Amino acid sequence: MAEFIQQVVQGLGSGAIYASLALALSLIYRFTGIVNLAQGEMAMFSTYIAWQLVHAGMSFWLALPLTLLISFAGGALIERIIIRPVEGAPELTIVIVTVGLFVFVNAAAGFIWSFLIKSFPNPFPDGALNVGGVQFDFGTLGVLGVVAVVMGVLYLLFQYTKLGLGMRAVAQDPASARLAGIRVGRMLALGWGLAATAGALSGILVAPLLFLDPNLMSGVLIYAIAAATLGGFDSPIGVVVGGLIVGVAETLAGAYIGFIGSDLKIGVPLVIIIVVLLLRPQGLFGRPTVERA
Amino acid sequence: MRTTTRWVGITLAGVLLAAPLAACSQRGANNGGSEASGPCKGQQTTGITKTSIKLGGTYPLSGPASAYGEIPKGVRAYFDYVNKEKGGVNGRKIQWIVRDDAYQPPKSVEEARRLVEQDKVFALFQTLGTPPSTAIWDYANQQKVPQIYVATGASKWGTDTKHPWTIGWQPNYVAESRIYAKWLKDNKPNAKVAVLYQNDDYGQDYLNGFTKAIAGSGVKIIAKQSYEVTDPSVAPQMSKLAESKADTFFDITTPKFGSQALAADAKDTSWNPLHILNSVSASVTVLKPVGFSHVQNVVSAAYFKDPADPQWADDPAMKLYKAKLKQYQPGADPEDQFHAYGWTVAESLVKTLESMKCPTREGLRDAMRSQHDQTDDMLLPGVLVNTGPGDGFPIESMQLERFKGSRWHLFDKVVDTRKEFGPVQ
């Protein structure tokens, strides 16, 4: 039985990783209705910035806030320079711009910091908590904790602050928001900045476990998208729950279902998503869009 | 259907018009290669002149596998060194064109065709990856262009007989598995082995080699887990393997996943198997991020000197490599095993070029297939390059090494797997 729980814990660990990036993805989706395929690479780039600061001798606890600030500015800048010019264009055009950004950032990181694997300081203590034969690795617990905190902060920000209300309004109807005097451009830049910050945090959380290299996040991105789709893109809680479900389901299927094994386990999130989307197109926690003709 | 008839009309008109124009075409003008005269009569000399040799290679400079795009820097450093300080090979300066195939076989074929037909290279040197090289070898052999020292350890480069123009270089994965199998049979006759392998040609070649080599012995594989290159982490597989409580762990991973596996093994205090790490991930640059204290007593095998390993710090060949790399490729990090790999394979090529009887493609093909105890400064002492009529594997000997403190310690002696186990089937 302990082994089963160990696998579930392992699944939660993977799920937390997917959820951390999915939070950043859901942030941008809420504003612009598009999935930023370059979110993972932006997170990876921020992680390299943090690594560079720590490598230059700065303490981790100083480098962390500084990196988050830089990532925020970088995210806002990307929105202003790369996304704004195609703002009115069809949705797919913007998605392809993010594909271009993906390729660019990945290659740039490889060019600047090379492809050698880099270790990343782990803010959480090594070792694990051993409860009844089941090992709860501190790193994983740390990731789960931070993801829960970020989820809570985002939920509070969106539901209970004026800024959050403004963001939600811009997300739904930018034209009408403008007529109420909301500076939509600034809000979008703010949204991208926040998403970049959440992405940076995800990268910094994940790097100690996956080791830092330019392809740190490319594997995580696909699972994060699956998690957000499952949980419902427009709900921070849904996204995290979606991530955990994908992680646990995938790990258990890989471990226990013989036919699937560890190579076909990518099929598990796929099946879950198809089933959920056929039953609830807006995802588990997403709100159905109310359309009154 | 009125519209289709109109289209047919147009294409017919086109064909009639096109036929007479076929005569004057760029095509006929320049596809004739040049031939040699004298003793090497009739052999191809495209891409080679008295003073120059033009070579071409394909690497994944972009895309998910772009980590391997570092290798050309090591190769170029050696060629620049030979061209500038040794006057080239027998007086011929080496020009080496690198094309990016992003590890996509269709792109590899396209770039290989560009190198052969447009750039008119003398030979293809280093096409990286088994799928890309497999996509190219039919074309290379049909065009009778040497595809020398492909950058993959798949065993098929040596076992295949239908592609005389293509040859591998580094020890093949089956040979390396055999060394580990032999060592286990000798030292841990009833070892229970757990295997983590990458689910592609590279991983399966290792696994098949190891499975064949331990057949009929006390050593048994009791757990196997594969991972995909697109997986974010191998931690789930490692925790599954830990359940098997195997006393030996055979780790067939590429660098990033190697570090993850080493870290997962160290973190799981309840499972401390003998960790055998395949040579692809055996560079100190893979172990250092995990922390030296966590990787004590890991066993691997090597055939060339690891630049990140302090034991070779004052080795003359290593000093030369590090100096020349800094001089000709300033940005390149000398500790990166890919740079050292590139430098070493370039050295082997130059030695093979020097040993050519005829300065022709056929000459190179014959030279690469008949090498006797050719040494190479960056190879481990005792590792020699040998090929012959029945032996398509240039390097087949490696030496085991154990990681202690902050470096690898070679132990036992260099094992020539051909002598030890006979040819690879």
Next chain:
Amino acid sequence: MTFLEVSDLRAGYGAVRVLHGLSFSVEEGEICAILGPNGAGKTTTLRALSGVIRGRGTVTLGGTNLLGRSPENVARLGVAHVPEGRGTFTQLTVEENLRIGGYVRRDADGVRRDIDRVYAYFPPLRERRRQVAGSLSGGEQQMLAIGRALMLRPRLMLLDEPSLGLAPIVTRELFGIVSAVNEEERTTVVVVEQNAHLALDIAHQAHVLETGHIVLSGTAADIRADEQVAQAYLGYRV
């Protein structure tokens, strides 16, 4: 100095020119109605005023120029534009819609007071304050749109066809409230309407628009009396 001065206003969509030089003015505290058939350029006029589309010519509000500003900046000058289709935030609750109306204001308690004031004007909104705005009826959404505009404490309110899709009694009630707001808070209102009859009831002066030109201007009474307007828009023979 007139409150809102519009002279030679030209506007259009890309190559299509809609407004061919409008000129009219509105005094402070006045309700001005702009009438005209479909496609006359009524909505375009409001959009040009609020900066949603680029207008040429000159438009001044209390002396400051409006043209060339982005909608956000025009709104921050105290111009509340209730757009065609009402611009309701369907996924936000009624109260959240109102809070968005007062988004730019700094005085939090003032905003709270104004919300109660809007509920006073539009009682149905108070009952449905927690409800998602998308589920409101057409009339309620129109009330919400006007309420949201009021939250800005606007100096000028631009209403785009409030009667669209509403039953006549609901529109009449709505116009009554607009007139009451105008009197109590001296808010200048420019209302664009096809339902000329109701609009003229509350308007002080009116202009009749036809294919991008003002063809008739005057006080509401004069316009109502003018037989050509009566025939064309009010639907009965004088």
Next chain:
Amino acid sequence: MTTGRETTRRTAPAEADTPYVSPRERAARLLTGRPARWTFAAVLAVALIYAPFYFVPFRNFQLTLVLVYAVALLGLNLLVGYSGQISLGHGAFFAIGAYATAILMYRGLVPYPVTLVVAAVLCFALGFALGVPALRLRGLYLAVVTLSIGLFLQPFLKRFGSLTGGAMGLTIPKPEPPAWSGLAPDQWLYFLALLVAAVTFALVWCLMRSRVGRALLAIRENETAAEVMGVRLAFYKTFAFAWSAMLAGIAGAVYTWVIGFVSPDSFTIVLSITLLAGIVVGGLGSMSGAVFGALFVEFVPSVSQDVNEAAPGIIFGLLIIVVMFAAPTGFAGLLRRLLAVRK
């Protein structure tokens, strides 16, 4: 009370200016007039037929790949451009077509032209089967499902090694030119690809002018409106899905003839994303979009490599962004705007 202003009446001034035609417009009218279009088509046909005799085999190989990608993008365009359904798994059908042909040719079961038909039928069936659940999904969700199918295919191919050759892949003999043609192998492959491309483009060209095409366009513009007017959404959307899968399968089959080697690593997610980027860059919703997209997919990566050998990815990424800035609706859209003739 209002001031006693006089009711004034003004009549609309008559538009006096005679229609002035700018030189650019005159040139545009000339270029898109009916006679011009035929001469352009004829010249294009001549060029396409003459090309393999003119170019070095290497260039022919590139042009052949452009034709293969054009057919694949034609299929994707049918799905994304015409019926507005986003697919990130188009590479999967391309792979299925390629593998079907490779397996049949590897075992020498049927002459190679037949393998094209088998690939087409197989992909049509799979596309239709996938089209049914896809009905319930729209936009992002459909993209995610198709993305995962693409991801799932790779390990699936490796798993059934006995059939698919597993991770090592399959090498097959390329179709040889018949003796009577006197063509070189690369020319023969080029003409095979050209024939397939011509037939598929003609088919889709007719399709788009038929009732089906109009229904698809209606769906793209406004699904609810189309449905209200009696367009059977379910049928047409699955139809578009099946056709796009079939075209991808056909392209995959020709790919196998041209390359002669298939392996699971040849058909990664990168292929699906590149195809989608290609059709968006080329121009959604237009036949020429597929051709421009194919040219982009084939030539831009090698161009970006010439510009910066160390990190071609940097240039390729920038190029995608710049092209999207310059032509948000793709090259075809840009061309149409440049040649726009104001009626």
